[in-house]
Amino acid sequence: MDQLSTTHYDVVVLGTGLVESIAAAALARAGKSVLHVDANKYYGGNWAAFSYDALLQWAKQNEAPMVDGSSDGQQRPLAAHFAQTNQARYTNVRADEYAWPDATEVSASLASASRQYALELAPKLLAANGELVDLLVASDIGKYLEFRLLEAVYLLSDDQLERVPSSKEAVFSSKTLTLVEKRKLMKFLMFAGAYTGDETALDGFAERPYADYLAERFGLAPRLAAAIEHAVTLKPPLQTGVTTHQGITYTRDYLRSFGRFGPSSLLCTVYGGSEIVQAFCRVCAVFGGTYILGYDVVDFELSNDDAEQGVAALSLSNGQRITFDHLVSAVDYLPTAWQHRAIADDGMRVLRMVTVLDGSLAGEEAKTAVINFAPHSSAGNAEPVIALQMDSETHACPAGQRVVYAWTKAGDTAHDALDACMRTLFRTPDSTAAQDGTDVDQRPRALFSLRFEEHIRASRDGHSDSASHDTGASSLPAGVHVCDDPDADLDFGRAVRRARAIFDAITPGAEFLPKAPPVDDDDL
Amino acid sequence: MADVSDNTALSGSPSVPMKPVQVKLVLLGEAAVGKSSLVLRFVNNEFQENKEPTIGAAFLTQKTRVEDKIIKFEIWDTAGQERFHSLAPMYYRNAQAAIVVYDVTRAASLDKAKSWVKELQRQANPNIVIALAGNKVDLVSDEDDDLHPDELDGDEEANEDGDDMPITRQVPAEEARAYADESGLLFFETSAKLGHGVQEVFNEIARKIPIDQMLMPSRSGRAGMPGSNRIDLNNDGQGIGGRGGSCAC
Numbered sequence: 001m002d003q004l005s006t007t008h009y010d011v012v013v014l015g016t017g018l019v020e021s022i023a024a025a026a027l028a029r030a031g032k033s034v035l036h037v038d039a040n041k042y043y044g045g046n047w048a049a050f051s052y053d054a055l056l057q058w059a060k061q062n063e064a065p066m067v068d069g070s071s072d073g074q075q076r077p078l079a080a081h082f083a084q085t086n087q088a089r090y091t092n093v094r095a096d097e098y099a100w101p102d103a104t105e106v107s108a109s110l111a112s113a114s115r116q117y118a119l120e121l122a123p124k125l126l127a128a129n130g131e132l133v134d135l136l137v138a139s140d141i142g143k144y145l146e147f148r149l150l151e152a153v154y155l156l157s158d159d160q161l162e163r164v165p166s167s168k169e170a171v172f173s174s175k176t177l178t179l180v181e182k183r184k185l186m187k188f189l190m191f192a193g194a195y196t197g198d199e200t201a202l203d204g205f206a207e208r209p210y211a212d213y214l215a216e217r218f219g220l221a222p223r224l225a226a227a228i229e230h231a232v233t234l235k236p237p238l239q240t241g242v243t244t245h246q247g248i249t250y251t252r253d254y255l256r257s258f259g260r261f262g263p264s265s266l267l268c269t270v271y272g273g274s275e276i277v278q279a280f281c282r283v284c285a286v287f288g289g290t291y292i293l294g295y296d297v298v299d300f301e302l303s304n305d306d307a308e309q310g311v312a313a314l315s316l317s318n319g320q321r322i323t324f325d326h327l328v329s330a331v332d333y334l335p336t337a338w339q340h341r342a343i344a345d346d347g348m349r350v351l352r353m354v355t356v357l358d359g360s361l362a363g364e365e366a367k368t369a370v371i372n373f374a375p376h377s378s379a380g381n382a383e384p385v386i387a388l389q390m391d392s393e394t395h396a397c398p399a400g401q402r403v404v405y406a407w408t409k410a411g412d413t414a415h416d417a418l419d420a421c422m423r424t425l426f427r428t429p430d431s432t433a434a435q436d437g438t439d440v441d442q443r444p445r446a447l448f449s450l451r452f453e454e455h456i457r458a459s460r461d462g463h464s465d466s467a468s469h470d471t472g473a474s475s476l477p478a479g480v481h482v483c484d485d486p487d488a489d490l491d492f493g494r495a496v497r498r499a500r501a502i503f504d505a506i507t508p509g510a511e512f513l514p515k516a517p518p519v520d521d522d523d524l
Numbered sequence: 525m526a527d528v529s530d531n532t533a534l535s536g537s538p539s540v541p542m543k544p545v546q547v548k549l550v551l552l553g554e555a556a557v558g559k560s561s562l563v564l565r566f567v568n569n570e571f572q573e574n575k576e577p578t579i580g581a582a583f584l585t586q587k588t589r590v591e592d593k594i595i596k597f598e599i600w601d602t603a604g605q606e607r608f609h610s611l612a613p614m615y616y617r618n619a620q621a622a623i624v625v626y627d628v629t630r631a632a633s634l635d636k637a638k639s640w641v642k643e644l645q646r647q648a649n650p651n652i653v654i655a656l657a658g659n660k661v662d663l664v665s666d667e668d669d670d671l672h673p674d675e676l677d678g679d680e681e682a683n684e685d686g687d688d689m690p691i692t693r694q695v696p697a698e699e700a701r702a703y704a705d706e707s708g709l710l711f712f713e714t715s716a717k718l719g720h721g722v723q724e725v726f727n728e729i730a731r732k733i734p735i736d737q738m739l740m741p742s743r744s745g746r747a748g749m750p751g752s753n754r755i756d757l758n759n760d761g762q763g764i765g766g767r768g769g770s771c772a773c
Contacts, residue, residue: 002607002608038610041609043612115646115647133757136757137757137758142757142758143582143757143758144582144614145757146618146754147754147755147757148754148755149755260760261755261756261757261759261760262755267755271614271617275614278612278613278614278615279614281605281612282582282603282605282612282614282615283582285603285604285605286580286581286582286603287580290604290607290608291604291605291607291608291610292608292610293608293609293610294608294609295608516580516581516582517580
């Protein structure tokens, strides 16, 4: 393995997830020397996007987690075990290629078009008015990237996908709403859009269920209240029981995002979120950051300074010892003893599924869409299920196909609930056989699907969501800053806030990702 | 959601003065083959011994004229990300041109160049114009027999393997040319140090660029794609008349 010519850095960043990559770019931009390492040979870590072949390989690795064969780890108290830690994050991994009688070569065709897929582990959208868009604009890093407007938001209602109106115009022109409903909805949307966060405006409902508030104060029928709570929101809840204050805040942010770039509140990234990661990493490199992919961290060393024990050095798998002042790290790279101290206890488990379809959803032309399944939808799910459809314009898949991502809170009934919701969207050979009716099945066919459960680990420091000083109260060695996993939210807001908190802790007072100096335009 | 206003630009009348056509050009090749030096020679017509990697420039720009058209190259350097196998796919996505550089005194650098060409042919824009450039011919120039090793083309990093060994050509021009022909690449031998062949690489690329295709969608949103809903982050309120114009608040 190649050797680094420099062995001391102001900051070593471990992992190329979004939080790490934003922090790396901001730190390099602020003049810090940065070494950015990823144990994988690709960018993105738990935020990665894969070709078809690479996704299968990822699944294979995680279906049968490796066992620690090394015994020397026992002798080194601060040994790191990236691969095992990372694989333990993913459980119940299952990949299915579906065999269709008249399409026996499905698997071959998927593989032959492998590189036309960008299949994401943690798909997300950008809120048009959100922190990430603001950062990409303010820093000019958005110029590296390409975005599309999300076309539609649906809610499953009586076995039908119903397009959710999310603006005044859409409410006016809706053909499924009665005049009275339109009036009530308008009244509510006006109110929510003007919500200042002052809870007294909520008539004592602030901490009560949002659905109750919508029904009692605005007289919205359950169908409309569900549409507001689950689909007219920047943060579709993953569990029931959203409070009115939370709910109306996310509705307001959704409404305020509408119209910034066109008639939608959400943007899709072409090639997926991993592309955003690569853009931030490029900026870090352009400002002098050094990049190493495919090198593991073997172990860490604490400094001998007793006053405040800090982490001082790490060894890379190429045998080099690297010293640094600050360590910014994804959870997976940390020694086991530090992980527990770093992570907030209530880490969440989420069941995720990615499915490649041979066509668009029945009767629907939208190429990109969010599809919400409110609790107790006609599919029968007890907890909310969120789905996201991407297409070839976002380079998720070849033309004509679609990719549907879906996720829900993991639990005893989660797999069944997810399957039931997905059956309303597409068919598998099993679900087709079961529906042996005379009607022609309009649903697109699933060609491939992968499902897994993941543990979403949030750092204790970042958990409060505060951008204030990184106290280190998690009793990690001084100078260690932990990055959160991708969460189950639809948007990227939390990652930006966490990266910024880490940046502020390392370089208090420095400007966070200002624009780069302009490039001189040379004449002929 | 057809973007009508951009669409009309595609069929723009010929009397309209030609705006420069922007071309994203990426540099690829092993570390220390002289990628940055080639750009510096082309853009500023200068050469620096032991040049440090450029800090803070996402890309450099340079215009060049081809017949009645002006091409504005947006030249992307690797920012050192090629060193530890860490060049992101995003780097060469949507590039319309690439210069893959090797060092004529190091055979291994041509092997690396070939693997980059393969990667571009698999991953990049299918119409990408690729030029293969064998750099540092000043080191093996027969006309300059009295060149000393310490005057070598030491851009990016000194060729430490060289030490006191006499510098010899390891890649015959005919071999590289044969490979380039067979792979559909433009081929040049260059010296960033002496300025030899550098302008020619860029000129020839500019001539080969299919201008019509340049007016089709590109990553930076300079031209619109009919029927797409691509968006430009620096242009709020596109399509619906101003930011918040349709906001319910």
